[in-house]
Amino acid sequence: MDILVIHLFNALLYASVLFLIAGGLSLIYGVMRIVNLAHGNLYAFGAYVTAWVVGQALAGAHPVILYLLLPAGAFAAALLGAILEPTLLRPFYRRAEEYQLLVTFGLLMILEDLMRFFWGPYPLTATSLFEKMGSLKIGESVYPRYNLLVISIGVLAAGFLWAFVYKTRFGVVLRATSQDMRRASAMGVNVNRVYIQAFTIGCFMAGLGGAIVVPGQSAVLGMGVDALVLAFVVVVVGGLGSLEGALVGALIVGIVREFGVSVFPEVELAVLYLIAVVVLLVRPAGLFGRTA
């Protein structure tokens, strides 16, 4: 029984982080119709910034301050997104999709090396945040309290995002733009502004994913590239452009992964990719996608 609960928590932990990354990717695609191959790097960037900031402040700082510094990576990723969208991506909206993919692939290469430049080739950690929270007894087993914090942040983020998209004026504008950019523009929506806002929020989510993951595991080069493919699996399963889809997709991937790691470790990743393929074949637009 305890084992089951721990597996469940692990699945949720994994799903929370994946939801943040994939939700951001999906939000950006839904509004801007752009697939950002560098999205995983923004997740990695968030992880690096948080690890670095926490590392800098570690000496003598009050623990509460350290936890308050956790979202630093998310804000840094959002800032980076707000710079990148108008400078690099905007010239490409009218161009063919191939060019959009290529330019974001170029961006991926640049960001990867920028992180190597700033933080070197070695992993960066913020384990003190993880250790300081200690563990929780679940029956006979122990479980790190920090992981529960990550899960709650994931749940909070999902709730916040839902309220934001469906309950605010900005959400209405966002959804209108995603449904019909031209009509929204004709109705007086400043599409450029919506785009930069959507992109910034998407990057914030990815950065937050990185920020909350880094106390539990270290920030390493290549983590963004790994994460992107998994985020693809999530959005393909859930439906590209759908936030509900990203949530369900993240849960499915989280559960399959947690189950897979213990039952069929060799093919655990292959199974995930195959799930994505099967979903695309059966429901091309994903479980929650709008049919094209």
Place this chain on the structure above:
Amino acid sequence: MNLLQTTKLTKHFGETHAVDGVDFTVNEGEVLALIGSNGAGKTSLVNVVSGLLRPDSGSIVFRGADVTDLSVHDRIHAGIARSFQLVNLFDQLTLLDNVALSIFSREDLTRKLLALADHHRAVWEEAFEILRQFGLAVSATQLAGGISQGERKLLDVAIAFALRPRLLFLDEPTSGVSTREKAPIMDVITSVVRSNNITAVIIEHDMDVVFKYSDRIVAMHQGSILASGTPDEIRRNEAVTTNLLGAAHA
């Protein structure tokens, strides 16, 4: 003899009955004009018969065989071809390539992947001859993306014609060109169609064009066939004049 016969053909888009139980007949050898106001269902009918849209119900019989469930490419090989109101060309290929492709496809040569296309001399000579008939020979080696709107309309028809279909649907072959260009384009198209004994169905808005070039006219209204007959009969048909010609021809 009936070349094409549809029976109770129906296509709905939500509440709109674009094609509503239509029995439509095309006779071998005629040039038939399909008329009707915007939204009467002309293009929808052609889309269903040519295979672009699946009908909700009803059947399509072509040369005695049921083609209702055939795919587009099988329908082409059976002998039904069409042009498009908004031209559909291969913009990055030359005019010659555009037409030659139809011939390659017709002769079942497109599956050849280890032989140079240029070695099929007869194909290129035929393609060039077709371009000449359509008055496009001077631009033969230009890219289709770079010619005038009038030429594009003609090329669209030429591509369909090169398939040597038994039945050719022409969806508003003169829409989007200046009034001055309309007559020359129709002259070219009808002379090519008639001299090659191709049965043609032309969707057209311009009544002068319709009366001048067609053998028979079918008038559609709200997804159904309102009347059918020779140009003179249609001119005198009361239902047609009140519903269609009234506005345009008063």
Place this chain on the structure above:
Amino acid sequence: MSTVPLTLQARSPMKALPWAVPVALLLFALPQAIDPYKTILLAYGLVMGIAALGFNLLLGYTGLLSFGHSAYFGVGAYAVALIFKYFHVRSMELFLLGAILASLVVSALFGFVCVRYTRIFFGILTLALSQVLWSLAFKFYPITGGTDGLRVPTPTLLGLPLDTAGDKILFLARNYYYYVLGFFFACVLVMWVIVNSPFGKALQAIRDNETRAEFVGIHIRRYRFVAFLVSGVFTGIAGALWVPLNGLTTPDILYWPFSGEIVFMTVLGGFRTFSGPIFGAVVFNYLKTSAVGFTTYWQALLGAILVFLVLALPGGIVGTVVQLFPMLKKRFSR
């Protein structure tokens, strides 16, 4: 009718000959003039050229952007490594045969799924499928050696006995270079015939206008599938030829950023031209090698070049040259 042959001659693909012959002669003579390391680098470039050529049958001629061509390259390479590991064969011809069969099977399986989609979904699907293979190569340590990869010794060429005392570098720069060059010429010729065949015209028609292609009687999915197969096999051949140069097969060549590199070199050379991907592959290879030698941050340098390229020179090297010198083009077309 006398105008017809004239018009046809002006657009004959034979006009490529005046510059194809000098380039071929140059490639043949170069190893005598440059040092062995540079020759081996050129061999890498030619191998990648074959891969890019195969890739561009999909992108440039069929209008499908695959982000998963690492799969077929990797399958070709791993076929070689596994044939050696389990059958102790060292014949390059058998290696290639195995690689062709393996890449044919895998591209048939993947192609069956992928050609149902176009645009962004095609890209994501090809990527996801390539990652299935990557994760298998990565995780099945007993078979694939995981990240350590599999070592493959120098193969025998055309059944000739190996001079075991010979210098490996010299072997690669001489015997193997000409072996690769032979395959390169053959692949270029075959691909050139394919894109200029009636089938190739049909692919270009599908690229330009899917609906109209269907309405001239082309079974689109079937044609895309065949193009996918040809593309996959070319890339598989490249993967097999790559193995002796590298001596080691690792999961890196199955990982999706490697697919990105294939896209990169194709766009660098120009995907709207036949020779663009070949030039792009050779140039990319030199560019990457010198960038790696020049800075730790070679990746950022290449990324910046890619962004610049897409922004300023979307036609790539060959496309831009053709555009800049229309006179040149005219002269060749006579």
